[in-house]
Amino acid sequence: MFTEYQHFIAVDWGTSHLRAYLCLAEANKPLTVLEQVNNVGVKKVLTDFQTTLMDSIAPWAKRFGHLPILMIGQIGSSIGWKETQYLHCPISPTDVISAGTQFNCQGHQITIFPGLRCQLHNHLHDSMRGEEFHLLGWLAMAPQHLVGKHLVCLPGTHTKWVLIEDGKVVLFKTALTGELYDLLSSNSVLIQEKVSDLEFDFDAFIQGADFSLSSATDNFAHGLFSVRSKQLFEGFTTKQAHAYLSGILIGCDVRAAKHATEWALSQLSSIAIIGPPHLNQCFAKALNLCNVKTTLWNVTDATLAGFNVVYQQGIPLIHE
Amino acid sequence: MFTEYQHFIAVDWGTSHLRAYLCLAEANKPLTVLEQVNNVGVKKVLTDFQTTLMDSIAPWAKRFGHLPILMIGQIGSSIGWKETQYLHCPISPTDVISAGTQFNCQGHQITIFPGLRCQLHNHLHDSMRGEEFHLLGWLAMAPQHLVGKHLVCLPGTHTKWVLIEDGKVVLFKTALTGELYDLLSSNSVLIQEKVSDLEFDFDAFIQGADFSLSSATDNFAHGLFSVRSKQLFEGFTTKQAHAYLSGILIGCDVRAAKHATEWALSQLSSIAIIGPPHLNQCFAKALNLCNVKTTLWNVTDATLAGFNVVYQQGIPLIHE
Structure with missing residues (x-):
């Protein structure tokens, strides 16, 4: 040593x-x-x-x-x-x-x-x-976790979904969820103002996550614009729009994990999420909407x- | 008058x-x-x-x-x-x-x-x-086109898919395809350099469009990162990466139009595309991959x- x-x-x-x-x-x-x-x-x-x-x-x-x-x-x-x-x-x-x-x-x-x-x-x-x-x-x-099969979700700028078997990383998938959120909340037509992270609206988040998760086909391409139309026509505040956008993107990410052929999400007893506390909470809420249990770890x-x-x-x- | x-x-x-x-x-x-x-x-x-x-x-x-x-x-x-x-x-x-x-x-x-x-x-x-x-x-x-049912695709910063019946706009759907392409090709980890639009690689475009269109569930969230991994591990040039990204995004947009419940794409004899010439060509190629005929109009x-x-x-x- x-x-x-x-x-x-x-x-x-x-x-x-x-x-x-x-x-x-x-x-x-x-x-x-x-x-x-x-x-x-x-x-x-x-x-x-x-x-x-x-x-x-x-x-x-x-x-x-x-x-x-x-x-x-x-x-x-x-x-x-x-x-x-x-x-x-x-x-x-x-x-x-x-x-x-x-x-x-x-x-x-x-x-x-x-x-x-x-x-x-x-x-x-x-x-x-x-x-x-x-x-x-x-x-x-x-x-x-050095024994058996485990799925780990690491949220961040890029989400990594990692399949671990007997202590080895078998394979993993990347999603640009965090980077897309940053780009779309700062530089797109969807949202005009910044809000503090402290003001996160979990109800609006769940609405967005549920919208993505309940899509039979692909709500993303033709659904993302609802971040703007909800502000125009349904009285959404900027704060709600931020959380709803986050929900749509994280919902999309979790939905892809749910349908991934590399693992069977429904057969795993629980998913470990290793990220910053706020993102851990968001991913846990979205996974719970799919009836998946989670354990949260600070990155x-x-x-x-x-x-x-x-x-x-x-x-x-x-x-x- | x-x-x-x-x-x-x-x-x-x-x-x-x-x-x-x-x-x-x-x-x-x-x-x-x-x-x-x-x-x-x-x-x-x-x-x-x-x-x-x-x-x-x-x-x-x-x-x-x-x-x-x-x-x-x-x-x-x-x-x-x-x-x-x-x-x-x-x-x-x-x-x-x-x-x-x-x-x-x-x-x-x-x-x-x-x-x-x-x-x-x-x-x-x-x-x-x-x-x-x-x-x-x-x-x-x-x-x-003032008589009967017609689907019109207007590509641009935002794509609009418009259902017209007897000369009236019945409803329409928006996709952020062009805006996403601008953000992801200029400001994301996916692509590091700009290329001229004149150098568009249609083979790479078709690869991206086909990837999105052939997805049974949702390739977008867990597939977008392939724009980078293809450069890292498959020798893709920046030029190919640009066109492949465009293909993924337009493929996603067309795929959503294909599954939209508001119209039945397969029952329409042809779709009118009204946009700038380059985007018209891209959307026509993606729609042709779905066996949909198109007519092109300069916006x-x-x-x-x-x-x-x-x-x-x-x-x-x-x-x-």
Whole structure:
């Protein structure tokens, strides 16, 4: 075990957000997060990746000098900083630990971990970056899921629906639900104003989710415009329109999961949802409309548990 | 008949584009377009509507003085300049002519014509602004459609599928297909670079359309990400990705039209498509994949024919 560093920096750098954690790691103990810094995601970086990262961690570098930096997410993709590989499924999430890409940046040892890829029943390929670490942490937090078949839903900018069997990721499917919500609520004709997330209207959400879920064919293409027509003709407020749009999109996503041939949703006793609290609640409500039980897990807890597994196994040494 | 003005300005001002035409109108003759100016759509106006319009028509105002200005489209909506009413379906498109909202702007007499609204089988409401004029012109150009039942597809920023019976608009459905394409091809993780419209790859388009159309349930939510995965793992170029995305979205739209309970697509001998030439071609290809015959009509011709019907009936006098 490699225990030279008591402190390290864990970075989850996705499409929309950078989340950096100053971590204190100790053998056989859970990780302690001392501080957290947020910054912009890979698609939103205005300068360059190095500047964005170094600006984010500057106070920590000042206090602790050169720290190992472990990174996951889209930062390792073709639109990121250094492209790392995609490991083929079926695979155990622990297999990513030894397959990182390492380099030195201003004296800091950076490791970017690889993503996963799989092929679906319709022969299309799919890929993930970051979620394999969330799964790694979740399996460490709840090791009873290392046995048997489990469906995991990871909501976020992109939803990932992941089939796990005996601790291995068998395959997974991606939906652009979160990204579509951001685009349609900010830049489309459907909604004219922003509202605070605190004002979420769950009744309107359920109305939207139910509309998508009860569609015999495909309500999405010819139903999405109802976000606007309900404001024009049914007195919907902007707040209701936001939640209704969210319901339509999440309903569509859950409906596709319900009909996926890769798993039989009705035969699973429960689905684990690993995401931010608000999205966990939304997906749980939509799945409950389909009579599917859910267990909810906080994605930050899972991510940090994932980084701790890496620490406990030993942070890989830099190869230069 | 009101024939004082030989010249007038016709403006189709939608969500994405302003198209202004300097027209020469003569009794019982087709309209002559002397000049055309394009500017930004309602959602993209940076200053204000009055400035945008006056800047656009300034050279014409200089030559001809005060001209009547006839406007259609989103400019008359709640996100536009002056809100005009929505007339209830079923209705003949000619009924909009006498229901405009008139005002004076820097000496120009401006008339904004109303839109249409309807209620669908699922009790949702729908609305259009501008397309009622395209239909008015199309029925004038092809009066054989004044008898019997016809389905008309008007592609654009929003697709409108319109059921016409004996010259009346019975109901219609809106899809955000064009707006989704713009958002997803410019601002999403799916596509990183722009390509010229001239380079459209019809093979990739057909692949995307076929993917959506052959879906037994709902390929959209869990299929859209293939625009990216095909670039990552199947060697798709950016050019192919653009056309494939267009195919997925138009396929989804056509698939919804195929399953709509408001009409029976298979029982219609042919569908009229009224749009810009490139979109006409795309929708025709997708409909042909469903064994539906199409006739193609240029939307600019239809729009101008619509404005000519108004001229021939007499431009309404200003009420002040």
